[in-house]
Amino acid sequence: MAAGPSGFLVGDLHEGPDGVPVISPPDLVGPRGVDTRRLRKVPVAVADKLARFTVRAGDLLIVRQGSLGRLGLIGPEHAGWIYGSSCLRLRPNRSMILPNYLATYLSHPPVQQALLRLAQPSTVPSLNSATLRELLIAVPSMDKQQTVIAALADIDHQIAIHQKMANRLSDLRPAVFDELAWGADPTWTS
Incomplete structure (x- = not known):
């Protein structure tokens, strides 16, 4: 589980055709989806420096600030992209839990409510890796x-x-x- 890079590191976002896409909360459209219509990108040189924030097929991204509970399952077409600062990346241990199952489980309404209860109260509710580890997952x-x-x-x-x-x-x-x-x-x- 890893939080996205700071906004400062991803500061060179643009909407042009070149670069590596950065997935942010508005791009997460359900337990199995990433909406690619409004993706912004970073230059390849910046993406190379952010390699530890790339996603693989089967990763899950969860919004960690603001619209908590939104999540998306990363498909093979998104592999190598970067995830933004307001996201947490989960990389399931596939010998124990299937990514599709985990995405479905985390989008189940009672689990969503439990996630919201774990959120740290503030002006903008947020989750972090430590609080997310407190969530019990039925496997x-x-x-x-x-x-x-x-x-x-x-x-x-x-x-x-x-x-x-x-x-x-x-x-x-x-x-x-x-x-x-x-x-x-x-x-x-x-």
Whole structure:
């Protein structure tokens, strides 16, 4: 478990096409996601100096200041990127706990509440490595972890299908109204 580099070390952030992406709290979009649309980058020379803050596939990033509880599972496409100062990196011991299971566990509402209770109270609530180590983690057998991951992946897939359908219907609604109310030749009255 390691906190991100100080803001001073990552101070040369830019939005250009060159450099190494830096993942920060707004980029964490769920237990399994990193939103890459707004990523800022640091020059390669700066990233080389921050090598100890790179991520590997299977790492988890947790927001440690501000919007506590947000987290993201790092995929292979993010390997080698840097994580920002407001994040904690967890590198699960894969012989004991699967990264997908840990991400799912840490995003479970009762666990999220426990995380918030561990936060150090201040103007901006925060977590650190020491307080996060106090969190008890239920670690079932590898087979059970796989079962949990598979079952929830099926549910997540169904949710995504229904969300797409709902979005399409929402987009279709105004066109159906226009066609049914006005037809091909609308008549306007005042």
